[in-house]
Amino acid sequence: MNMAIDKQVNATLAETLQTQKAAFLANPYPSYASRKSKLEALKQAIIDHQQDIVDALKQDYGHRSASDTRISDILPSINNINYTLKNLKKWMKPSKRHAGLLLSPSKVAVQFQPLGVVGIIVPWNFPITLSIGPLATAIAAGNRAMIKMSEFTPALNKVLTQVLAKVFEQDEVTVVEGEADVAAQFSSLAFDHLLFTGSTVVGKHVMKAASQNLTPVTLELGGKSPVIIAPDIDMKTAVERLIYGKCLNAGQICVAPDYILCPEDRVAEFTAEYQAKFQSMYPDFAHNDDYTNVINDRQYQRLMNVIEDAVIKGATVTPANGEQHHAGKRKLATQLLTGVTPEMLVMQDEIFGPILPIISYNKLDDAISYIQAHDRPLALYIMSFDKQTQQQILAKTHSGGVCINESIFHVAADDAPFGGIGPSGMGHYHGKEGFLTFSHAKTVLHSGKFNSGVMVHPPYGSKLQNLLMKFFIR
Structure with missing residues (x-):
């Protein structure tokens, strides 16, 4: 212009x-x-x-x-x-x-x-x-x-x-x-x-x-909204509760799960369960009309660059539909990434698309510390039925909103505020x-015919004023 x-x-x-x-x-x-x-x-x-x-x-x-x-x-x-x-x-x-x-x-x-x-x-x-x-x-x-x-x-x-x-x-x-x-x-x-x-x-x-x-x-x-999969939860249940938030609109949502924090010994289980659930939700993926495209070529290429950068730097990609994506098409199943590291683009900015990094942890405190060390997200998702675990995460983390054993649906609560915090x-x-x-x-103070304000007018020092000061300043 x-x-x-x-x-x-x-x-x-x-x-x-x-x-x-x-x-x-x-x-x-x-x-x-x-x-x-x-x-x-x-x-x-x-x-x-x-x-x-x-x-x-x-x-x-x-x-x-x-x-x-x-x-x-x-x-x-x-x-x-x-x-x-x-x-x-x-x-x-x-x-x-x-x-x-x-x-x-x-x-x-x-x-x-x-x-x-x-x-x-x-x-x-x-x-x-x-x-x-x-x-x-x-x-x-x-x-x-x-x-x-x-x-x-x-x-x-x-x-x-x-x-x-x-x-x-x-x-x-x-x-x-x-x-x-x-x-x-x-x-x-x-x-x-x-x-x-x-x-x-x-x-x-x-x-x-x-x-x-x-x-x-x-x-x-937006930001990078994490999902904490706690040790106590059944993996099939955890995946069932979070997957829709990642697949709706092909993950092009400000509150979509951005990355997974998963117990180290359950990463393979998570990947397998996600693939199974994805394929049951979107059978015959290439011809399935229930799944949305990446909106345009510019956004699609951005996502391809993020995946390529991760692979070059050592990550492993597992497509949720069990097939490789096809260049030139903008229909992209969730790409599960393992072996991700902080220097990868996928862990630096909000993904805003169907890519899902999985970060392993040994202790729950490690997962909480990871969230604390990064920008406060728009949403935080807790997958756990253990009340003590839920309260521990809620008390120690900041986010715009939280879902426990669910994802993204807190946005639909009309009788509650929606907003972020910090970045x-x-x-x-x-x-x-x-x-x-x-x-x-707008605060409106309305006085009638009686004027109590005159009691504090100058000249100061009257007995009534001194009495008022003693009564109220105590």
Whole structure:
């Protein structure tokens, strides 16, 4: 993009933001009825266009499993809206607080005020869930929104634009498309809040750009989410509980299991069980429509480079489908890696695809120490039915969220916050926490005709003031 076009895009984005801000100021506190109506219309529009969404994502990916789209994009979006509709009236009510004896008889309450215009930057891996989820919450909180979609999902973006146009005016919700330069300009706009979902590397740039306007940010990043297979658990059960999190969307998930910490004497058992379960889930893999492609050639080549680097440096690759991958195709079964070392690319950055390194350990404390020594992940998965083991790991590790004897499904809990910690993100949304993220909690102190504050006015040193000081400073 040349400089003239670059300035034109920037001016258009800024103009759109100003239009939305002006519209917001004309209606700074939408009624409950208005918010409810918009959410209901949004829900219905998604339901009406669900086949269009399935078809568009299949086109964008080359092949994306229709069930993957319904389970991981459409279903969570509808559930989120249903949950929000059920609780919105309660969330909107001012929260009564205690003024305390010192401020009596004044009353204190917290009002939840819409922020204004929220910017939402959406990745390509779950473009409906990660656009509709934040949008529904932003609308519930009374805001307007601009949504920057990924350039890797053009067919889906077209459908989503049509869906949203049926529900919202341009000064309420606007969809923005474009490549990295547009995303950079988008993140530099003076939003009232900015939510970014994507990589840690890009998240740092987004936060830096937002800081120029002191725009508050919620960063939903990724990282290397580990699975600890404890000594007590049956291996077949452990694999059954984690494999779906690695295979859904071909592992292109920010909370997908990134690597396995396995007892040293059970690594071969894990590999065999994973292969057996994978092949039962995806029989005749080459022709199985239930498994999703790697989204594009660029991402596929990145994954091939990671595998090649690991092999060159001494790792062993075991394809979960029992066959070698075929160059030129983007359908890649889980590639199980053993003998991995820290200098391999696969152990340095988030994998975001169907590659699964297995690291052996001798004692559980060694596995915990490994996690402690690395960046705090977005998710941690514990495979153990021993309560003492579960509590030991929970107490000694930090992560955005945890599943015990399950993987990825904690993201579907609407009544709980979702977010990272440290390099895996900051802030959180989903449910009430999302409503609070996209609201300003405004404290309102209300005094009546009696003015207790006059008792502390100068001149200082009166008997009443001295008595008050003795009573309260003790």
